[in-house]
Structures are given as structure tokens and as C-alpha cells.
Amino acid sequence: METAKKRILTGNKAMAEAIALEMERDPSVFVLGEDIGNYGGIFGSTQGLIEKFGAQRVLDTPISETAFIGAAIGAAAEGMRPVAELMFVDFFGVCMDQIYNHMAKIPYMSGGNVRLPMVLMTAVGGGYNDAAQHSQTLYATFGHMPGMKVVAPSTPYDLKGMMISAIRDDNPVLFMFHKSLQGLGWMEQLDVSAEHVPEEAYTVPLDKAKVVREGKDVTIVGVQMMTHYAVEAAERLAKEGIEAEVIDLRSIAPIDKDTILQSVKKTHRLFVVDEDYKSYGMTAEVTAIVAEEVFYDLEAPPRRLANPDVPIPYSRPLEDFVIPNVDRIFEQVKALMDEE
């Protein structure tokens, strides 16, 4: 009997492969952004594309985010399928007008007569002391604003499948990839940043959360790094007899209420963890959904853990203090289990 050798890809290679497959399939797909050509993207998301498709379809841009994201909008309105990269999500300020007043609103303001089949991919996340202007996730900032699909895949498999779905979607998709999950050689190597990824093209829906660990005692909702931390915390909790169900949100908007509600109806307890700011954030949204829909199924008040509303500090002990980690998830879930 032959054992198929499983191909392992890092997050960045899974993304680049997804874009390459779509570029082969559809000549209207092209990529533009800063350092995405010969450099292959600062976080490797376009690695190898310029060699395969040339500089006509893999366009290095000047440092002109308003122009190239706006141009992606204009080209998308003409039927092209641009994949633009905003190098860090933190740079949104120089081009947020194009993203929010135009990309996200034109389909609506045109009464659905203008389609913008584009992807805006951007690197998110901290944890490597890059300080306040290069470490944010801003999930909620974008999730708050109607008109964009906002996704944040947590695994190489999902990065590939959701990128393919995003490129094929007729709506603008903000595609957030976490720097720590790209599997880059120059960042901390995490086991979860590499896994088996099928060679062929496949899609993963843009609006479905995923139960990544089943359990009966408590529901933990997270996204990207916090999902992985939650799984680690859940393994430790299991040793203490607590079986946590972990949900990887995957999509910030639209949010998959059903998966969350089904889980909470089963476990009767909710814990939400987020790398983003706490106030008005994803944790608040998930908690509010549960409170509105299944309040009487809860056996204890929900708990949430997130950045305590401070810009992300540079110094390691300071940064470690503000970004949630496995220890804190473990401790706070235990405290939640002790509540009546």
C-alpha cells in the first residue's frame, strides 16, 4: 500500500498558491501593492508570482496607497479582479477614504449596479515588538463598517481556500492575514503556521466559523492567534476536567451567529478572546449576540479578554501584558467555570 506524501505549506505559501491558481484560471485577476513583485510581499503573500506571471500582472506600486487602492476600485468596476495589498493594516489611515467611502459603499450607493470584485489583503497582528503603528489587528474597525466582507483565516488550509473564495467573490473582501501565521523565516516559528495543503484549487466559505475543538463545558470564541492560544489553553483545561469547545471565527463580517449560538446552547458558558482592542470590539459583538439570542441558556455571565484599550507598546514586558496569551485564557476560563 502506498502512502501519499502530504505536502506541507506555510501560510504565506498557501496564500501565494491560491493567488497563482486564480491568476492561471482567470486573466482578469492581477496583483498590485508595495514590494509585491521581486520581493514577493513583505510577508511573503505574493512569493513567486512575478516569476510566473510577469510585471504586467504583478504590479509593484509607488508608496501611493490612495492611488493604487483607488485604482483597484476603478479597475474592479471595469470587470478586473484586482488583489491589492496594504502592507500593514495600520497604514489604513492614508487610504481609508478609498476603502470605506468608496470600496465599501459604491456597490450600495449604486443600488447594486456597480460591482467591485476585489480583494484587499493586509497584514495584521502583533506579538513581535513592532510597536503601536505596526502591530494592530483592527478586526473590529473594519468589521464595524458595512459593505466589506472581512475575513481573518487562522490556518494555511483556510488561507488558501478563503483567498480563492475572496478572489471569486463579486464583493470587496478585506483579507486579513496574521503575520505570525505566515510561517516566515524571520519570525517566531509556530507549528500552526504550516500544515498539509492540497495542491488543487478549493474554496472555504467567507461566512462560516469553524469548531476547531469540541467540548461540552464552555465555548471559547477567538480568531487567528487567539484561536490557536485558545486550543492550547483548552488542552490544559482538559487536564483539569474542563472540556472547552473552541470556535475559530474566521469571518469577522458577516459574523456566523449560528455556529456560536449552537455551541453556547450546548455548553451554557461563553468566553471570548481577541487580540484587538476590547471596547466596541469583536468580544463585545459576540457577547452581545449571545446575550440577545440565548441569554437564558447561560449559566454564568460571559467573560471576555482582549487588548485593554491601549496602543500596543514596544517593550516586551509591556506588550506581553496587553496581548492575551494562553496562561490568561486558561486562568480566566477556570474562573468562569467557578461562577454560578
Add this chain to the structure above:
Amino acid sequence: MATFEEKQPAVSMEKLKWMYEQMVKSRYYEDQMVEVYTEGKAPVFNIGAGPVPGEMHLSTGQEPAAVGICVHLTKDDTVTAPHRPHHHAIAKGVDLKKMTAEIFGKETGLGKGKGGHMHLFDPDVKFSCGGIVAAGIPHAAGAALASKMQGRDWVAVAFIGEGAANAGAFHESLNLAALWNLPLIVVVEDNSYGISVPKASSTAVASNDLRAAAYGISGAYVKGNDPIAMYKASEEAVARARAGQGPTIIEIETHRYLGHFQGDPELYRDKAEVPGLRQLDPILKLRNMLLEAEQVSEKEIEKIEKQAKKKVDEAYQFARDSKYPEPESALKDVFTS
């Protein structure tokens, strides 16, 4: 036909008549809008009252900028316009009934009432506009990029006010368009004021065509709010773009007869200024030139004017007769399906 300054014939009578008709239509459209907009807003002005609420930026006096270049465009060429978009929309051939219905917030409007006067989208003639200064320039550059990538000879025109030439989007887009040799024409309508700020107080150069040198592209300046001079400058720029020879900046000296928005007290300019500018009305000048050329009779001119006005009247009537959208439809169109 010569420009207002020159005397050499250059433009066919057919095109001149088209330009005249669009200018008359545009002017009459705005004149009607002045009246409609004040309905329900007197004696106390309330921007949210009346059949046409919200901000209203009218283009009265600026017609030459739009017709002088749109006469060279086809349905396949793209136009992006700013917050003051009616003259561009009319010259580009936007469906006048749907446009007016949109401004009235009706379900028959271009955007089913979701866009309004500053957010008109007519993909059938590749027209769009927006309420954010300079934001249409990169969209036009993107349309030009799409044209180039698709191997077409279609061009894109971005209309902006002179104030927008100081926004980052102007410089970023022109550098990109020059770098990528895109078929883009940026038309800067210099009406002397960015809301209330005179050009000299906001702009480091006398005219924005001079900035073309910074990107290694062509620039042209059209003085005297002259539709025929605009025709000539645009003819060159559009031909250059179609031939793959890159972008152009055209700045036209034009005049805004009304406030920045309806209700603007216009305290920043002398009361005598606008009556003086109206003496230079390009529509009257063009009318007189057409008559002097003796190829068009007074009767024919009147017929053109009557037809133009009829189309505008029909559009307004259509808008008034149309229904408002169902409130629940506000939930639709967040995503296209």
C-alpha cells in the same frame, strides 16, 4: 469655428451644435434645480427639507469644461466627477430621468435612491462621481489601467476642482499614470474658489497644468472659460491617450456663478463679481458665434434650445412622478448578488 480668442475655423458645425445643446441642457437643468431645491426650505432654510434635501452643488457657468472634452468621448470611455457633477453627467450622456430621480431620492433613480446628488453611478455610460475631494482621480487611473491591460483604446477622464489638485490623490495618481503610461486625462476646473478659499491662497503654482512637468507628461491651459479652446486642448489630449502616449493635465479657467452649495452666503467674494462673470457667459458667446457663422439660423438654435429644455422638463416630471423606495429596501444592496 475659432476659439473666443482666435478666428481660425477648426470645429465642425455638428459638434458645435452638440456642445451648444449640452450646455443649454446643463444650464437649464441647474436653473430648474435652484427652484426645486428651495421648495420646502423657505422661509427658514432647512437643508433636510423639501423634495431635494441635502447639500446641492450646482455647475452653472462651468459648462465649457464638461462639453469641450466629452464631445471627444464615447460610451466606452470613463468619466469620474466630483461633488459638483451635473454638467459632466449630462455631457457624458447619463440617463437624465434616472439621474433626476436619484436626486429626488426615488426608487427609479440610478442608485434606487441610495446615492443622491453627489453619488451618481451610471455604468451604462461609465460615469461615476463622489463626495470626497480628489478621490475620483485614482478611479479614473484604474479604469485607464483596465483599458490598457485589456488592450483597448478607451480613455478615462477625471474631472476635479482646482482645490483637489492639492490632495495627495492628485499627485499619487498622476505619478502612477505617468509611470504606467495610462490613457488618463485630468481636467482641473479652476473656478477660483475651493469653497471660500481663493486659488492663490491654496495653490503654489499659477495653474495646475504646470504640474505636468513634475510627472513628465503633457499639460494644457484653457483660458476664458472657452468651450472651443477646451475642445482643441481636449482633442489633442484624448488623441494622445488613445495612441498610448500617456496622460495629460488640462486646466480650464472657468466660473462658478452660484455658491459652493445652495445656501452659501458667499461672503468671501464681492457682490459685483458674479454679475460681472455672467457678462462673459460662454453659452451666450457660443450662441452668438453660431449665428455669426451664418450656418445656423435663429430658428434652428431655438429648436435646439427647446429640445434640450424639453428633455430636462421630462426628467424632472419623471422624478416627481416616481415613487419613493420601500423603507425596507435600505437593507438591500450592501452586497451585490
